[in-house]
Amino acid sequence: MIMDRLQTTQSRQKNYADKRRHSLEFVVSENVFLKVSLTKGIFKFRKKGKLSPRFIRTFEILKKVGAVAYKLALLPSLSAIHLIFHMSMLRKYLPDSSHVLEAQPIELRKDMSYEV
Template identity: 50%
Template sequence: MAPAEMKELASQIQELLDKGVIRPSEAILLKVSPWKGLTRFGKKGKLAPRYIGPFEVLNQVGKVAYELALPPQYQHVHNVFYVSLLKKYNPDVNHVIEYVQLEI
């Protein structure tokens, strides 16, 4: 990453922090980096999820890190993440799939 891009990213992160975009008890998504040849969250390659969650923010740790409430299946993952790995979760009713129970 070029120094100019890093400076721009740092200013964007600082702007979000100044606005107080992420607050405790808010739902957020966690960015997971797909590594070539590594299966981490159930799928490998192009089909691997870019974000997982939503997770609840427990509290802010320092100026640019947040502690998340992760489920037991992610107990091997440390629960404090840098703000650039987080994305605000906007719930959308179109994403919820309702199902009808069938009698067999």
């Protein structure tokens, strides 16, 4: 009796999870965001606290390693971190022109000051 209820509950939870699960595939040379772990890896990125970013900048995928792991092109400043990440730590980057900011040229005077 107890085993039947457990199996029924497990089956219901599996159906619920499967409906919301989506397969995630990345392509080589695609850009992805890298997820930062709040508990252990956050100090490696020199940010901490509740309002710290969940994902750090975009990185290019160099190659697929196994079924669920990807090798990323990290910055030299992150050389202490392993290059291979599980797909759950990645989020697809959707390019958007509003993400790019254009810098306005600043005209400097001869005394190295400028007008705001």
